[in-house]
Amino acid sequence: xxxxxxxxxxxxxxxxxxxxxxxxxxxxxxxxxxxxxxxxxxxxxxxxxxxxxxxxxxxxxxxxxxxxxxxxxxxxxxxxxxxxxxxxxxxxxxxxxxxxxxxxxxxxxxxxxxxxxxxxxxxxxxxxxxxxxxxxxxxxxxxxxxxxxxxxxxxxxxxxxxxxxxxxxxxxxxxxxxxxxxxxxxxxxxxxxxxxxxxxxxxxxxxxxxxxxxxxxxxxxxxxxxxxxxxxxxxxxxxxxxxxxxxxxxxxxxxxxxxxxxxxxxxxxxxxxxxxxxxxxxxxxxxxxxxxxxxxxxxxxxxxxxxxxxxxxxxxxxxxxxxxxxxxxxxxxxxxxxxxxxxxxxxxxxxxxxxxxxxxxxxxxxxxxxxxxxxxxxxxxxxxxxxxxxxxxxx
Amino acid sequence: xxxxxxxxxxxxxxxxxxxxxxxxxxxxxxxxxxxxxxxxxxxxxxxxxxxxxxxxxxxxxxxxxxxxxxxxxxxxxxxxxxxxxxxxxxxxxxxxxxxxxxxxxxxxxxxxxxxxxxxxxxxxxxxxxxxxxxxxxxxxxxxxxxxxxxxxxxxxxxxxxxxxxxxxxxxxxxxxxxxxxxxxxxxxxxxxxxxxxxxxxxxxxxxxxxxxxxxxxxxxxxxxxxxxxxxxxxxxxxxxxxxxxxxxxxxxxxxxxxxxxxxxxxxxxxxxxxxxxxxxxxxxxxxxxxxxxxxxxxxxxxxxxxx
Numbered sequence: 265x266x267x268x269x270x271x272x273x274x275x276x277x278x279x280x281x282x283x284x285x286x287x288x289x290x291x292x293x294x295x296x297x298x299x300x301x302x303x304x305x306x307x308x309x310x311x312x313x314x315x316x317x318x319x320x321x322x323x324x325x326x327x328x329x330x331x332x333x334x335x336x337x338x339x340x341x342x343x344x345x346x347x348x349x350x351x352x353x354x355x356x357x358x359x360x361x362x363x364x365x366x367x368x369x370x371x372x373x374x375x376x377x378x379x380x381x382x383x384x385x386x387x388x389x390x391x392x393x394x395x396x397x398x399x400x401x402x403x404x405x406x407x408x409x410x411x412x413x414x415x416x417x418x419x420x421x422x423x424x425x426x427x428x429x430x431x432x433x434x435x436x437x438x439x440x441x442x443x444x445x446x447x448x449x450x451x452x453x454x455x456x457x458x459x460x461x462x463x464x465x466x467x468x469x470x471x472x473x474x475x476x477x478x479x480x481x482x483x484x485x486x487x488x489x490x491x492x493x494x495x496x497x498x499x500x501x502x503x504x505x506x507x508x509x510x511x512x513x514x515x516x517x518x519x520x521x522x523x524x525x526x527x528x529x530x531x532x533x534x535x536x537x538x539x540x541x542x543x544x545x546x547x548x549x550x551x552x553x554x555x556x557x558x559x560x561x562x563x564x565x566x567x568x569x570x571x572x573x574x575x576x577x578x579x580x581x582x583x584x585x586x587x588x589x590x591x592x593x594x595x596x597x598x599x600x601x602x603x604x605x606x607x608x609x610x611x612x613x614x615x616x617x618x619x620x621x622x623x624x625x626x627x628x629x630x631x632x633x634x635x636x637x638x639x640x641x642x643x644x645x646x647x648x649x650x651x652x653x654x655x656x657x658x659x
Numbered sequence: 660x661x662x663x664x665x666x667x668x669x670x671x672x673x674x675x676x677x678x679x680x681x682x683x684x685x686x687x688x689x690x691x692x693x694x695x696x697x698x699x700x701x702x703x704x705x706x707x708x709x710x711x712x713x714x715x716x717x718x719x720x721x722x723x724x725x726x727x728x729x730x731x732x733x734x735x736x737x738x739x740x741x742x743x744x745x746x747x748x749x750x751x752x753x754x755x756x757x758x759x760x761x762x763x764x765x766x767x768x769x770x771x772x773x774x775x776x777x778x779x780x781x782x783x784x785x786x787x788x789x790x791x792x793x794x795x796x797x798x799x800x801x802x803x804x805x806x807x808x809x810x811x812x813x814x815x816x817x818x819x820x821x822x823x824x825x826x827x828x829x830x831x832x833x834x835x836x837x838x839x840x841x842x843x844x845x846x847x848x849x850x851x852x853x854x855x856x857x858x859x860x861x862x863x864x865x866x867x868x869x870x871x872x873x874x875x876x877x878x879x880x881x882x883x884x885x886x887x888x889x890x891x892x893x894x895x896x897x898x899x900x901x902x903x904x905x906x907x908x909x910x911x912x913x914x915x916x917x918x919x920x921x922x923x924x925x926x927x928x929x930x931x932x933x934x935x936x937x938x939x940x941x942x943x944x945x946x947x948x949x950x951x952x953x954x955x956x957x958x959x960x961x962x963x964x965x966x
Contacts, residue, residue: 314777318784485895485939488669488885490668491935495931510787511789522802539786
């Protein structure tokens, strides 16, 4: 019996070694041959498709899907868009697991996303080591592209087509100081990278201007904010609430009213959703304007609406279309430079910053900053929610 | 003092919802010795049933029925829907495994949990659904009520806390004062002996699932009247309900009620008086402390074995 087991173990080990050798041989051969641009590229979109921020990921997927469907054929590319789910409630693990998976997939030459700052921080090094460009349409934490207090969590392979919190934080805080003339502000964070970065940034500008700030911190899984609302002083002017779940901003604003508190909620880009956050008088900031008001986007919006009947045009989708557009162009440029056979993933990575797009979906022309992997001259927009629930541009 | 009163109201609201969820865990555990990890997702389905019925009745902004009738209707609908779901889960996921090793139905329960969460997301998408109770009767559920000192106790919270306590008392009476309750208790003590005494075990177990799931449905509506719901909320709600059941003593009905309230108070007072960052830490530390020093929970029976 023991002999039989030993024989079985030896056979299994031999089979594993042989299979591994064969796989290595195939990988080396494939690397030597390169990847034909006539083959189908896999373009993963790493974004929350389930969980509390799934609305964001699904909106982004719909726009990226539309970009791939309409732009890839024009660039002579065959691209399969796949979703990689990173629920915000599960922290860094899904992003790390997906990064390992995509690095191992030889048809992956670029990554859309990760959509959230925490997921970028968790996976950027893995993508960088594999030479894979990853471009986020919504990760805004400052230290993903710039060094903050000696820390930079993104790598040179990480890009984003929306401005970072180094613009959003000061822009929101300055609006509170100069336009709203605030004296006391409650600042919430949700114990995850996006809100922590943004809350820190807003708090430092407010404190420097002599505004009193009170910091509250809620676990990312909080659904009922009553106890937090209880801690908001009656004389606070604003509660800065940088959530990634707009429905939570709505709950918080309603619970403020329930407890008779005067403070208004001021959300970041993560709460910008007019279908879910609609308590009049509240504020939101966002990296994108309402593209339905941009004349050059009329046909694009109509096309997307035809492909997605009944869905509203939100603010997270359009930058995802733009991100897909940039990556498809980078792959196209690399294919041209490599004469139709990509030698390495780094060939695509090197082309990303050469992409410039006229008639950019968010208006004007898209260009990269020469100092960081951020867009040039990008800005944040501040909206106030009106009594009919619409968002009015106020800053 | 105002802060204390407000936090106490928060704690009672939160705790009563946790208690209703915990009762579902404890009822099923009491009868089947099964940790029904799908229970949080039954709660989640309850929130969606309530939402669906509310929309059928015209939505919060322009309901077709008076506000005083609307909440009972959606609550009963969610309770009925969840009761049916509970029966289906028991019939197809647990009954075939009733005599299997205890790990088998546990794994099946986890499978049902994922199945429910993902099916709901596939069916209804990921966008959070909100009852918009704020719009009911122009905000009267939020702005009407009574005052304790400077603190307003809104109607919605009175309804939530009151309904939860009525349901808990009704359950207590049902289990302790009726023949069906006696059969449930007998099954809980010794299933085989109960069967030999002529008790229809299948019927008792089915009824237990109906009760537990109906309570989860009611809890779902009470929860979602105040905060948005998604297909993902079942996990955290289930975890809190399970914690409450363990703290109170899993298998003990008064224990589940007490556990839910303890959890609500711990969470609310920690957020109010210690730090908002620490609430989960404190809640789960209490769980660990109970597991170490009083594993049978507050009102549970110690598992004494003769050797």
